[in-house]
Amino acid sequence: MNILICIKQVPDMESKFKINGEGTWYDRADLAWRMNEYDEYAVEQAVRLKEQVKDADLTVLCIGPDQVTETMKKALAMGCDRGVHIADADSAKREPVEIAAMIAGFAKEKNFDMIFTGMQSQDRGSAQVGVMVAELLGIPAVTTIVDFVYDNGAIQVKRELEGGSKAVVTATTPVLLTCQLGLNTPRYPTLPNIMKAKKKELLTMAPDTGGTGSRQEIASCSFPEKKGGGLVLEGDVAELADKLIQLLKEKTTVLA
Amino acid sequence: MEFTREIYWNVGHGWTTLAPMYGLLLVALAVFDLGMYKRLKVYRLGHPLDRTDQRGERFRFLVDNVLLQAKVLRVPGAGSAHALFFWSFFVLVIGTSLIVIQADFTDLFFGIKFLKGTFYKLFSLTLDLAGLVAILMLGGLMVRRYLIRPEGLVTKGDDALMHGLLLAILITGFLIEGARMAVTEMGTPLAPWSPVGWGIAALLTAMDEASLRTLHAGLWWVHLLLALGFIAVIPFSKFRHIVTTSANYFFADRGPTGKLTTVNLEDENTEKFGANQVTDLSWKDIFDADACTLCKRCQDRCPASLTGKPLSPMQVVNQIGEVAFADPATNLIDTVGREAIWACTTCRACQDICPASIEHVGKIVEMRRNLVLMEGEFPGEEVMTAMEQTEVNGNPLGMGYASRGDWAEPLGVKPLADDPEVDVLYFVGCYASFDKRNIAVATSFIKLCQAAGIKVGILGKEEKCCGEPMRKMGNEYLYQTLAMEMVEVIKGYGVKQIVTTCPHCFNTLAKDYRDFDFDVEVVPHAVFLDRLTAAGKLPIKAEPFTCTYHDSCYLGRHNDIYDVPRKLVRAAGGHITEMAKNRDQAFCCSAGGGRIMAEEKLGERINIKRVQMAVATGTGQLLANCPFCLTMFEDGVKGADVEEQLRPRDIAEVLAERLASTNA
Amino acid sequence: MKTILVAEFREGKLRAEYSQLIAFAQQQQAEAVMFLVGNPSELPKFNGPLYLADAGRFGEYNPAVHKQLLLDVIAKEQPAQIVFLHSSYGWDLAPRIAVALKAAQVSEVVAVDNGLPVVPACNAKLRRIIKPTTPQSVLTIQAGAFGLDDEPSGTPNVIAVETETVGTVQCTGYEAAKIEGVDLTKAEVIVSAGRGVGKPENVAMVQALAKALGGEYGASRPVVDAGWVDHNRQVGTTGSTVTPKLYVACGISGAIQHLAGMKKSDFIVAINTDKDAPIGEVANVLVVADLKQFLPVLTEKLNAR
DSSP, X not given: OEEEEEEOEEEOTTSOOOBOTTSSSBOOTTOOEEEOHHHHHHHHHHHHHHHHHSOOEEEEEEEESTTHHHHHHHHHHHTOSEEEEEEOTTGGGSOHHHHHHHHHHHHTTTXXXXXXXXXXXXXXXXXXXXXXXXXXXXXXEEEEEEEEEEETXXXXXXXXXXXXXXXXXXXXXXXXXXXXXXXXXXXXXOHHHHHHHTTSOEEEEOOOOTTOOOOEEEEEEEOOOOSSOSEEEESOHHHHHHHHHHHHHHHOSTXX | OOOOOOTTTTTOSSHHHHHHHHHHHHHHHHHXXXXXXXXXXXXXXXXXXXXXXXXXXXXXXXXXXXXXXXTGGGSTTHHHHHHHHHHHHHHHHHHHHHHHHIIIIIHHHHOOOOSOHHHHHHHHHHHHHHHHHHHHHHHHHHIIIIIIOOTTOOOOHHHHHHHHHHHHHHHHXXXXXXHXXXXXXXXXXXXXXXXXXXXXXXXXXXXXXXXXXXXXXXXXXXXXXXXXXXXXXXXXXXXXXXXHHHHHHHHOOOSSTTOOOOOOOSOTTOOOOSOSSGGGSBHHHHHHHHHOOOOOHHHHHOHHHHTTOSOOHHHHHHHHHHHHHHOTTSOHHHHHOHHHHHHOOOXXXXXXXXXXOOOHHHHHHHHHHIIIIIHOOOSSHHHHHHXXXXXXXXXXXXXXXXXXXXXGGGGTOOBTTTOOOOSEEEEOOHHHHHOHHHHHHHHHHHHHHHHTTOOEEBOGGGOOOOSHHHHHTTOHHHHHHHHHHHHHHHHHTTOSEEEEXXXXXXXXXXXXXXXXXXXXXXXXXXXXXXXXXXXXXXXXXXXXXXXXEOXXXXXXXTTOOOHHHHHHHHHTTEEEOOOSSOGGGOOOOSOTTTGGGSOOOSSSOHHHHHHHHHHTTTOSEEEESOHHHHHHHHHHHHHTTOTTTOEEEEHHHHHHHTBHHHHO | OEEEEEOOEETTEEOTTHHHHHHHHHHHTOEEEEEEEEOTTSOOOOSSEEEEEEHHHHOSSOHHHHHHHHHHHHHHHOOSEEEEXXXXXXXXXXXXXXXXXXXXXXXXXXXXXXXXXXXEETTTTEEEEEEEOSSSEEEEEOTTTSOOSSOOOOOOEEEEOOOOOOOSOEEEEEEOOOOSXXXXXXXXXXXXXXXXXXXXXXXXXXXXXHHHTTOEEEEOHHHHHTTSSOGGGBBSTTSBOOOOSEEEEESOOOOHHHHHXXXXXXXXXXXXXXXXXXXXXXXXXXEESOHHXXXXXXXXXXXXX
16 A cells, blocks of 8 residues: 655744744744644554555655754654655745645655645644645545544544534545544654664655646734733622623634 | 580581581582572573672672671661671571581691680670570561561561571570580589570480480481571572672662663664563663562652552562563563553662662663653653653753743843853753743742852753653653753853752763763752852851751762751751651652653652651741752642642742842 | 635534624625535525535535535636635635635635735744735635624525535544543633632532533642542643633642643633732733632623623
8 A cells, every 4th residue: 555644844833933034924943843743643544554454655745944854754763664855945935735736746646545644734724735635636535534444445534523523434545634633642753663764765856836836925924912911800800700701702712 | 624515526526427417518509509500590681781890899888788787777676686687697607617617627637626715605605695696586577577567578488488497497506505515514614604505404404314415416417407408498598688689789789879871872783672571681680689688678668659559669679580580581561560660750769778789770760761762652641742842842841942041031141152151050950941930949049149159151042851851761762862962062162060950950960971971060059059158158148947858869869968958958047857758768759750741640649748748847848959849849738738838949949038138 | 705605514404603604704795605515494594695505415524526516606606705614614625626716725714904814823823914816715714703793694595506426435424522531632611720729619610610611621730639620630741731722720820730731722811819820921811819709700600691
């Protein structure tokens, strides 16, 4: 079975974000980088599938500057067989469909039976790339999976829906699946596998969007006004309660 | 008259006595050798480890602990009884040997007799009394074991054999003496020099001489057989400890205390890390099991054991032995149990008190290493998360690394990257960098340094976790990654001295980092502040207060720093009321061994237990010297509902409060 | 500006969130057309054309088929915007439409600024304003970001649609949310008790507030240590690390282990008598009050809504 896993390197969300010079995105300085959390579930599921069917080849693909190979090494240490690095220093400027086009361009003639991606990235959070890859390749996609069972060619997944219920969905290969948190428990790479990962094939490719052009521009990037702004409320309890309820209505969606 | 006695009286000194006697001795020694050789083969299942360096030191340590029973005597009661028994039995063995030497060697070949005159009188009296003491101590120990039986004291057939055999040897010895004296010494001035024998002889005088002689000869052979049986049975019984425990003093870990073995991660041929079989451990780890006497001192002090967790250091050591001798291929981790392996706080209470110099902590860490490095297993998901956070942000809390030095900005303390000209580098640690409660401690420490005119620098965002909790949790790979990075960064600044407020950082930088060619002086803040006080640089105005003081495991047992912090407390005007468990017996706060990252799911909470001990002092204040302890105690006072009764603080905070300038 | 609003239907029910789509359209003063694969007997309250496909025939989740149905409507209506909810249905279908139309897609729109969609990034630490440069654009709007002041009303003008397309992906059923056990990491609202609640009986006040907010209750380590609340409800690095939409910390001073376990929550309310407690540093709102007085009042007011 030929499997592709698409991962992204993202800043740790605890990082101190600063806006870049162009005012379009975060500045890359002083950030700690890691594998997009959703993608860890994708890698894990692919590795588990390989452990189940034995005969499988896992290719992990990542787009970005050279430093993303650090993150790719983790995926290789978790159990992917080979890496494909699309070296694109400008990946942060690419919009989702361009990223999807690069992936689809790579995957087009490789006949992957299954493609795993994260449901979204932690930094951009568009939840578009996975589905777009499938559409560009003309294969079905199932999003937001929290459960995956493969049995002799038949795939049964559960999609996470709002409110905690799940939809049971069946599909057949080829298929693209976007992984939601909680799908599994991503493993901690073992030391022998970390060592082996250092020797695994890591192919570098030039970025190619296959002519897919820009469809949107970033008008601005800024820090949102602080939700409560560290607001301190004091006074009579009944008034406090009213004020708080008002704030919750304005600033959150939980009372909607 | 010449004070002496006829050796081999009644049994004769001819070949009919000597041939069977020495023949049997040879048999006994052969059985002993064979038994020990078989065990030696099992010890050799472990991989090599050099424990024969520093021979002078090792030998001195052996003498201290075998002849002087130093470690045994640390626990009064059973320990004292053991020491007295040992000494008296030792005297009996020496005495018996002297008899044999004279009769079958010096007298036989050279006609020299030294067991005579005043020396013989004293010899007689000493041996007689030694026998009495031995019987009394053995009796006392038997009452303890069979009648009182302290909780957790494992008693097997082995113990009965040991007690029975020793008792039989001692009693037959006295009966032989009594029978002999009844025939030969009654009414002579020599008799009172063997008071016990004399008493027994008095009881036997009712018998006629022929019966006494028959009794004597019979018992003599029984006594001989028992004594030779004792020798032969050593390798096959708990008597083994006479050899193995003694040898273990020689083979003991010579330190640095608490430094773990560094795994060679560069070796590409290594396919297995840590231990899940006895063959992955060192020979010493298997030998330790044979040196263990099941005295349960470790178990009595283990914070995990005492709070209902499935860990007994004693059991772990013995399980290793059982597996090694039964089936070395057995999975050790399954045998010991994961919950036991993860429960250890590496507080070293077990190892510190062990009268047999057994190394418990290293074994547990080796098993953890196997779980983490080979299986990617942790005690819980929260620990795995902490590991991943450390990989990304350099701290187990997952705080953004770039803000690590933010706390110091208002104090005017700069990262070395901005200003490398400093007197000391303060290695802040994760908690004092990010946790508001511990930032208060760091701030106090900085204020003290500033008052003393010391210019302090930090690494700021270049600092990462020292790797201690990860290492103790078994993640040697992450530890080494962090350690190598820290060593490179610190060395790059040419720092001469480092101060820590975290004893875990201290121990790691000062000992574990030595394996990475790191030799910068590292000083814990208590010692550093004490030096400043002694040099008259710290303008502290003492104000009286009462408190109790908690010895953190990594300053106390790991580094023997007990007096300096107490001196500092007194310098601040403090009067310390000690807790029930203090100094080398101090009870862990629960956060060591990487447990700071883990949820305590089993048994009672260790920190609450410790906080309750502090409350019992009635002093209202619990002084600590470690951010992990402080964190656990802050939680503990809430969990135990004693927030109003006990205030946990760091020594630095108390001192900073008493800075003369701030009081003025 | 013509806008197609894509309403949702699941487990035999029209999803009420369609009102948020209407609110969005109203705010844009857009000419709204609605699309729904649903049940003809349960229509959204909406004044305007409703292109309706029968879910009984085309399935509740059948991406290839729904995509074709919608593309047919788009071809007919030629809208400038196609608006979905940013939901399991919306984020699944929207990119398919965007690819087919070669249109810009903007996800999780939380507001509109001078006619341009505003989206959050990096856990809402950043916000970006996106300018689509294609004639048509596909938007998904964040749940709860747009709301109607009143209940929706009206009757749609139903236009039935259908397609011959068949999909390979089949939704075979649903699995209800599990109720046994608690998984705080999945909770959208968490109300946590700290030592400030005083005594075990007062945990009930925290539970009541959690219920009123439709969430779960949790606790800090000392409260769990004291045995007042079960282990699996412990929030913090040694318990669960949580990221709810709303986190209410009641009487929690904020030990680092607790803070590290909850500070990623979208909105944090701290209720504490101590204004200087560390929890204040991560809280969006700090209510300085005595829990025993404040919690019952707040709960009552919430329940009365």
